[in-house]
Amino acid sequence: xxxxxxxxxxxxxxxxxxxxxxxxxxxxxxxxxxxxxxxxxxxxxxxxxxxxxxxxxxxxxxxxxxxxxxxxxxxxxxxxxxxxxxxxxxxxxxxxxxxxxxxxxxxxxxxxxxxxxxxxxxxxxxxxxxxxxxxxxxxxxxxxxxxxxxxxxxxxxxxxxxxxxxxxxxxxxxxxxxxxxxxxxxxxxxxxxxxxxxxxxxxxxxxxxxxxxxxxxxxxxxxxxxxxxxxxxxxxxxxxxxxxxxxxxxxxxxx
Amino acid sequence: xxxxxxxxxxxxxxxxxxxxxxxxxxxxxxxxxxxxxxxxxxxxxxxxxxxxxxxxxxxxxxxxxxxxxxxxxxxxxxxxxxxxxxxxxxxxxxxxxxxxxxxxxxxxxxxxxxxxxxxxxxxxxxxxxxxxxxxxxxxxxxxxxxxxxxxxxxxxxxxxxxxxxxxxxxxxxxxxxxxxxxxxxxxxxxxxxxxxxxxxxxxxxxxxxxxxxxxxxxxxxxxxxxxxxxxxxxxxxxxxxxxxxxxxxxxxxxxxxxxxxxxxxxxxxxxxxxxxxxxxxxxxxxxxxxxxxxxxxxxxxxxxxxx
Ligand SMILES: Nc1ncnc2c1ncn2[C@@H]1O[C@H](COP(=O)(O)OP(=O)(O)O)[C@@H](O)[C@H]1O
Ligand SMILES: [Mg+2]
Numbered sequence: 001x002x003x004x005x006x007x008x009x010x011x012x013x014x015x016x017x018x019x020x021x022x023x024x025x026x027x028x029x030x031x032x033x034x035x036x037x038x039x040x041x042x043x044x045x046x047x048x049x050x051x052x053x054x055x056x057x058x059x060x061x062x063x064x065x066x067x068x069x070x071x072x073x074x075x076x077x078x079x080x081x082x083x084x085x086x087x088x089x090x091x092x093x094x095x096x097x098x099x100x101x102x103x104x105x106x107x108x109x110x111x112x113x114x115x116x117x118x119x120x121x122x123x124x125x126x127x128x129x130x131x132x133x134x135x136x137x138x139x140x141x142x143x144x145x146x147x148x149x150x151x152x153x154x155x156x157x158x159x160x161x162x163x164x165x166x167x168x169x170x171x172x173x174x175x176x177x178x179x180x181x182x183x184x185x186x187x188x189x190x191x192x193x194x195x196x197x198x199x200x201x202x203x204x205x206x207x208x209x210x211x212x213x214x215x216x217x218x219x220x221x222x223x224x225x226x227x228x229x230x231x232x233x234x235x236x237x238x239x240x241x242x243x244x245x246x247x248x249x250x251x252x253x254x255x
Numbered sequence: 256x257x258x259x260x261x262x263x264x265x266x267x268x269x270x271x272x273x274x275x276x277x278x279x280x281x282x283x284x285x286x287x288x289x290x291x292x293x294x295x296x297x298x299x300x301x302x303x304x305x306x307x308x309x310x311x312x313x314x315x316x317x318x319x320x321x322x323x324x325x326x327x328x329x330x331x332x333x334x335x336x337x338x339x340x341x342x343x344x345x346x347x348x349x350x351x352x353x354x355x356x357x358x359x360x361x362x363x364x365x366x367x368x369x370x371x372x373x374x375x376x377x378x379x380x381x382x383x384x385x386x387x388x389x390x391x392x393x394x395x396x397x398x399x400x401x402x403x404x405x406x407x408x409x410x411x412x413x414x415x416x417x418x419x420x421x422x423x424x425x426x427x428x429x430x431x432x433x434x435x436x437x438x439x440x441x442x443x444x445x446x447x448x449x450x451x452x453x454x455x456x457x458x459x460x461x462x463x464x465x466x467x468x469x470x471x472x473x474x475x476x477x478x479x480x481x482x483x484x485x486x487x488x489x490x491x492x493x494x495x496x497x498x499x500x501x502x503x504x505x506x507x508x509x510x511x512x513x514x515x516x517x518x519x520x521x522x523x524x525x526x527x528x529x530x531x532x533x534x535x536x537x538x539x540x541x542x543x544x545x546x547x548x549x550x551x552x553x554x555x556x557x558x559x560x561x562x
Contacts, residue, residue, distance in 0.1 A: 091451075110444060115437065119452050123452070165452070
């Protein structure tokens with residue numbers, strides 16, 4: 001199985017001896033009788049930003065939810081540094097260093113910004129104040145609103161809070177589900193800047209996006225999902241240049 | 256009703272209302288984390304009454320206890336009541352509700368299970384402890400302590416009020432200031448995301464039941480001290496406290512406290528004005544009226560789940 005997969009690796013990325021940080025092998029995931037993932041293979045190496053693109057309903061969120069333990073695959077494997085983690089409950093999986101920023105942000109509306117961030121550090125005995133300061137440094141808007149309720153923030157601020165909350169758990173791997181959804185272009189720009197910074201500070205990122213242009217500019221590599229299977233898998237720059245991707249996902253981008 | 260009678264009934268209302276408030280917290284906490292109307296909570300309260308009764312009977316208090324002995328009796332009765340309440344609530348969740356959650360049973364099944372568990376538990380208590388009401392063994396001489404505006408306040412009333420206030424303050428602290436409380440609030444708002452943060456939902460749910468059970472059990476002991484202990488004693492206070500939780504805005508802890516106090520006071524003032532036959536009429540009229548204009552309850556924007 002894995003040899004056929006390696007053959008499909010894009011040129012120039014030598015398969016390394018060390019196992020990938022995250023590897024999904026032949027994942028099949030069902031919602032009742034609906035097969036949402038039909039054998040997805042995907043890997044994320046340490047330090048990378050990997051973009052996961054695809055139309056609505058392609059299975060992007062399902063992929064992330066399976067990686068963070070919210071869903072269990074019917075078959076296939078989820079490996080973290082070569083160790084199987086599928087079937088582990090999400091509350092135990094956070095300890096393995098996976099942070100998941102869910103679709104739609106889902107901040108705790110009736111908790112303050114600070115309490116939301118503290119929730120992100122729930123797995124630790126007590127929240128790390130230095131980490132909180134670092135996050136307030138990344139998102140000064142959150143620092144200004146630290147005692148405001150999560151539900152009163154704007155969409156962009158909620159997204160920042162959702163990212164900050166996940167970072168409080170000190171993840172090695174950050175899974176982001178459509179962070180740009182419903183946000184003004186300027187805010188999207190800001191958030192992607194910060195994601196770049198987060199990645200440069202050492203966090204590996206798997207980024208689900210519909211905003212393919214933004215995502216591929218940030219990413220090292222990209223996957224395109226179509227109805228539960230990987231349709232394309234390339235260097236981000238190659239995907240950006242690919243006419244099929246341009247037609248399907250960048251069509252609306254004027255310029 | 257004379258003015259002094261008004262104060263008498265107000266005192267009765269505040270005392271009873273504080274008990275309703277403590278019981279209502281148990282309903283509202285469980286509703287918060289599971290959206291479950293745990294009707295068997297009234298039986299947790301009843302078991303608290305028996306916990307105190309059994310412990311004190313076993314210890315058989317002396318006829319005229321010293322001040323120190325009285326304090327010890329009350330402490331033992333209260334702890335035994337809280338303990339049995341906590342155990343009952345813990346067992347209830349483990350045996351009756353957890354299997355349903357595992358199998359993703361529909362809401363209605365939870366509701367029927369709750370009602371079934373309630374019937375089961377009070378009939379079990381009737382079988383185990385007998386069907387006659389039993390007074391709590393005398394722990395102290397229930398003297399009048401002082402009066403406010405001509406209304407006398409005795410030791411039991413003060414004990415109930417102080418214990419209830421201490422429990423409410425303690426509970427508010429736990430919910431808003433501790434890690435367990437953060438877990439409870441997170442599960443109430445978004446269980447899936449809470450688990451992504453590392454919250455073990457099963458553990459939080461179980462502890463939520465235990466907290467509600469400790470409070471409900473202690474309230475059962477206090478109620479039994481004020482009146483008597485009997486196997487159906489949970490029914491009316493239980494229903495009223497449940498109504499209080501809804502009135503305050505179910506899921507909201509402070510709302511449960513407000514709702515409980517309000518219903519206790521209205522209930523007793525109604526009795527004062529129109530006689531005992533009207534006891535529950537006034538309180539439930541207020542409930543219906545308030546909900547008509549504020550369907551989410553008094554402090555109720557916080558109802559349910561906001562994503
Ligand atoms: N909770 C669910 N129950 C049933 N079907 C679902 C559920 N969530 C997603 N699906 C289905 O699974 C497929 C993949 O969904 P999803 O992973 O959310 O797609 P994406 O994130 O790419 O938009 C879709 O066909 C969707 O309708
Ligand atoms: Mg999605």
